[in-house]
Amino acid sequence: MRTFLRVALCIVLAGQGAASWAQDDALLMRGKYLMEGVVACANCHIARDDKGQPLFDKGLSGGMFFDDAAFKAYAPNITPDPETGIGKWTDAQLAKAIREGIRPDGTLIGPPMPVPFYRNLSDSDLAAIIAYLKAQPAIKHQVKKSSYNIPLPPNYGPPVAHVDLPATTNTLKYGEYLANIGHCMDCHTPRNNKGMLVTARLGAGGQVIKWPAGGEAVTPNLTPDESGLKSWSDAQIARAIRDGxxxxxTHLKRIMAFDWYQNIDDSDMKALITYLRSLKPEPFAYAK
Ligand code: HEC
Ligand code: HEC
Known part of the structure; x- marks a missing residue:
């Protein structure tokens, strides 16, 4: 029925709207694939019950509380509700918030929002994510304001003007891109005593993650070391990422975003695993 109507309307508007509708559909489909898959913004922004189980019907209406020595942060409502969500934000304002961490009023979005990784989002994927956000049902849910007892930097770097999507044929580069937009290394890299990622030991794990209502876990080592994924087959790595x-x-704790990563398709999974296997082997050690 939907297809029929669309075809009929396309004929009526032939030459004008048809092409852009097809483009809008493709954008939304890409947005859905990313948001309900590797990008997994919902792992933080979805509303949850007091056991930490996602409340899918409440969507991205937020509320999750992150209790850290440096901050008491709440994931905001990012549904299109005009009062309590992002309903009044333009596409350009949303793009700046997601890729640069700067709100329309000029304030900085603090951690744990993984903005440094989202700086890598391509223009086209950013547009797809925004199209998806705007297509979600608006849900009224006022979330508390975060407080930080560390000074936040003025920005996360210079404005990001333009990012190309790497070619999918370049499996390693594309895998790195996916790992960035899936912010894998934000959790799977150790942090120093100031809370900064120790990028020299990228992927070595050892970060203690306290997850609201989901308990606590130490992230495992994803590098090709003996203490990491060296002896794991591709199928075993894929099962951990998709099925937890x-x-x-052993079942992994829900901190790991497999509720979303389960939708990562086979070629993207292959790219991700190629990237993980390319990391410098690093021994596992507790960061704290
Ligand atoms: C690791 C958890 C986490 C992930 C993943 C995450 N966010 Fe956030 N996000 C937060 C937190 C916490 C804040 C609030 C920070 C603050 O109060 O300064 C935030 C703030 C925001 C804001 C500002 C909203 C407002 O009203 O101020 C937007 C927009 C946003 N996130 C969108 C996204 C999108 C889109 C994604 C995925 C591409 C995403 N976030 C992924 C935790 C996360
Ligand atoms: C919000 C933090 C977080 C993010 C983001 C995250 N992980 Fe994890 N991951 C974890 C935690 C915590 C565990 C261990 C859970 C446990 O011990 O039950 C884990 C476990 C794993 C494991 C199992 C390894 C082992 O030795 O058991 C793999 C593989 C993995 N993650 C890969 C990834 C990849 C690839 C991504 C990005 C697409 C990713 N993770 C993103 C937190 C995260």
Whole structure:
């Protein structure tokens, strides 16, 4: 029915609207694939019950509380509700918030929003994510303001004018892109005592993550070291990412975003694993 109507309307508007509708559809489909897959903004922004289980019907209406020595942060409502969400934000304002961490009023979005990784989002994927956000049902839900007892920097770097999507044929580069927009290394890299990522040991794990209502876990080592994924097969790595079951058959805690990563398709999974296998082997150590 939907297709029929669309075809009929396309004929009526032939030459004008048809092409741009097809483009809008493609953008939304890409947005859905990313948001309900590797990008997984919902892992932080979805409303949850007091056991930490996602409340899918409440969508991205936020509320999750992050209790850290440096901050008490709440994930805001990012549904299109005009009063309590992002309903009044323009596409350009949303783009600046997501890729640069700067709100329309000029204030900086603080951690744990992984803005440094989102600086890598391509223009086209950013547009797809924004199209998806705007297509979600508006949900009224006032979320508390975060407070930081560390000074936030003025910005996360210079404005990001333009980012190309890497070619999918370049498996390694594309895998790195996916790992960035999936912010894998934000959790799987150790942090120093100031809370900064130790990028020299990218992917080595050892970060203690306290997850609201989801308990606590130390992130495992994703590098190709003996203490990491060296002896894991591709299928075992894919199962951990998608199904949340590790090599020994143990279920992973829900901190790991497998509720979303389960939708990562086979070619993207292959790219991600190629990237993980390219990391410098680093031994695992507790960061704190
Ligand atoms: C690791 C958790 C986490 C992830 C993942 C995450 N966010 Fe956030 N986000 C936050 C927190 C916490 C804040 C509030 C920070 C503050 O109060 O300064 C925030 C703030 C925001 C804001 C500002 C909203 C406002 O009203 O001030 C937007 C927009 C946003 N996030 C969008 C996104 C999008 C889109 C994604 C995925 C591409 C995403 N976030 C992924 C935790 C996260
Ligand atoms: C919000 C933090 C977070 C993000 C983001 C995240 N992970 Fe994880 N991941 C974890 C935690 C915590 C565990 C261990 C859970 C446990 O011990 O039950 C884990 C476990 C894993 C494992 C199992 C390894 C083992 O030795 O058991 C793999 C593989 C993995 N993650 C890969 C990824 C990839 C690839 C991405 C990005 C697409 C990613 N993770 C993003 C927190 C995260």
């Amino acid at each position: 079951v590790d090599k020994s058959g």
